[in-house]
Amino acid sequence: MIKIAMIGSKDFCERTARLLDPNSDISLVSYIYEHPKEAKSIIPTLTPCDAILFSGSLPYHVSLDELEKLQIPAVYLKQNETAIAMTLLYLSTTRHVQLDAISIDIREPIHMTHVLNDLGQTVTMPYIHPIHPEETIETITDFHLSLYRDGKTVMAVTSIHAIYERLVEQQVPAMKMIDPESNILQTLEEAKQKALYVRSKSSQIAVGLIRPLTMLNSAEEEAAELAGLLHGHAIASENGHSVFTTLGNIDKVVSTTAFQKLFQRLSSKAHLAFGAGESTIEASQHAEQALSLSRRPDEFYVLDGSKQLRGPLPDHMDDRIDMQVQNPIMQEMAEKTKLSPANLSKVMQFGKFRNAKQFSANDLALYMNVTRRTAERIIKKMSECGYIKIAGEEMTYKQGRPRALYELNFPLW
Template sequence: MKIKIAVIGSTDFCQRTEQLVNNRKDIELNWYRYAEPSEAPSLLQTLKPCDALLFSGSLPYFYSKKLLENLPIPAVYLQQDETALAITLLHLSTQNQQELSRVSIDVREQSYIEHVLNDLGRSVELPFVHLLKDDEKITTITSYHQTLSLQGKTDMAITSVHAVFEQLQQQNIPACKMIDPESTILRSIEQAKQQALLQKSNSAQIAVGIVKSISSRQNVETSIAKMASIMQARWSVHDGDFTLYTSMGNIESAIKNKEFLSTFQSLATKAKMAFGCGESIIDATENANFALNLIQLSDGHCFYMLDTNKRLHGPFPQSEVTVEMKITEPALVEMAEKTKLSPANISKLMQYSLMRQTKQFTANDLALYLDVSRRTAERTLKKLVDYKYATIIGEEMTYRQGRPRALYEFNFHPYF
């Protein structure tokens, strides 16, 4: 299967990728060239059908991020790393005899600089470093290098952005481009290919939707037929309940379709809906029924989708959160067995731990996040404390009269 990848980048980057994959039979590259990274969003609107997107760097990718949310294909970008920085510095110091302390440089992450300098035993210094921001203007980056050069503080500018390099050259300011190693470019192309293959595999999975009428007096067939048409689904009805047969890819596209969501909203107070995916119709139907049973009145009018890996997506259209409904990591299996907490609740606890800016929290904080009562949150925390997955580290005085609230910290590792 040949994978089509759209490459969005500078002319120089597009030429390099063309040379590197000239004899590849498993991929086909289509090139979309820009003069500046800010032109990337407009190039997206001219895309021909493809399986994945590859951006030449972080700037064009982040310029395009809002548009990418509506595209059903994966997108990756060439990520700068320590290897690119080290090769560029080595080239300057050996070929050009450049004193590195008089070089200005723009990079994505400060850590790249730190790692390279540590590897060199701090034998060199790079005092002039500009950290690139997500949607930074090219003129801002150019101005940084230009100012240092005109002030006589630098003799050379290293830039990660081709458009900045060209602007500096036009102003007769000595500059060089960050050298992207061939291995890094090939790895990014391979990453785009593998993500496209994974997307195709997931999209082709069987999906079943179940719509259960709340009242037999409600006529929902017109809405079901309309949604089925948008999802390219076949449907049947039995005892007032509707079953839709389609693919996961069609559901993912429908979720982003305004007409589909509007039609779903017309079912409010009339029916409940959920989807399941699986390797067979039986598996998909089982997952759809499981997702249907999770819909509570407190959720409002919404629907869930449970995929073949037991990941619960939703509630749609309010949220696109994904919750693990099964756990295979030994440490998490042990945690579930000891505390008797469900995989879904453990998944939510891990997400809560990752999203918090501070480690300490109260039962009320957790209750608000889980959308449960404080008493329920306290029972959950008691289980965690009993088995040393959480610790009471102090108390927090309330603004009103009453007992101080306990302050907790998690003791488990959230990065499983």
């Protein structure tokens, strides 16, 4: 069973539960709020689950800070053009309300424009209020209320259950945006598939290699303690220790205080690296590769079964480098430039980090943690193939020639 925590209004949670097939392999647990911004405080109260489903974009976005602390996927019900079209169809055929007499709050106003354009005729737009995550419920409620009291509208349509209840209290004719059943079921399926992916990746076999800095160092005590933290077991070898566990256990443990203290002790005696894969042989090979990349004992890398390299840890938990070519653009670049997938991946990440700004060879060297000469060689190879172009020059503070400035000349996404 895939256990999904639903965070939303009572109406949303009850409707979603009714739509779920009784024979489904999804189990739903409801966490009901009165106000969307309460979602953030709900996150720390969740019992163990495989994924989180939010009723909309507003509760999802206000919870992002808390979600970053979790290692499970989160999705939200997206308000698309189908939802808007169904709502407008209902208003025109059942309520017989003209569009220009409607006030509506929506996350993406462009969806409304697309729906009206698809009608193929000139129509007057309703009064639209774009929803922003930091906006208060009172502001959106006042938008609908003032238009109705001024006689400009006869109906308010809202995407937020709390606003609907407030409008009803103020005796304003209101309705909630219709969420099509298909949208809800598709979002549930999305949450399920993401949960299955995370579960399969977490269950990968992982091996941690501990290699003493010198023959005089013994890390036997630390290896046993690490195995205990990782719910695995340690085996001594001629050149150190191997700790067998799963990738999921590593993900859960490396950010804990207990591991940080252990690693501080261990780094004075030995190098550490982790590898994961479909078998212990593959995991051990990946751990050896990760170990070969470690330059200092106070940092370590994790190379998973997809050849994604994480680290250096513990300071760079979210940094990931592709050690094999899968992207067609990167594959072509690797063939032309003869650069390694790791270096190309770092350059691509550098481009995203710089947000398409001009850069110098020194900027690239600092980001990649390589010498300036190495960065210049990478730039030269990519320039010869047209993937980097000269954008100008930068005067230095000291005497000497101006430094060349470059721009990346390939898609980053």
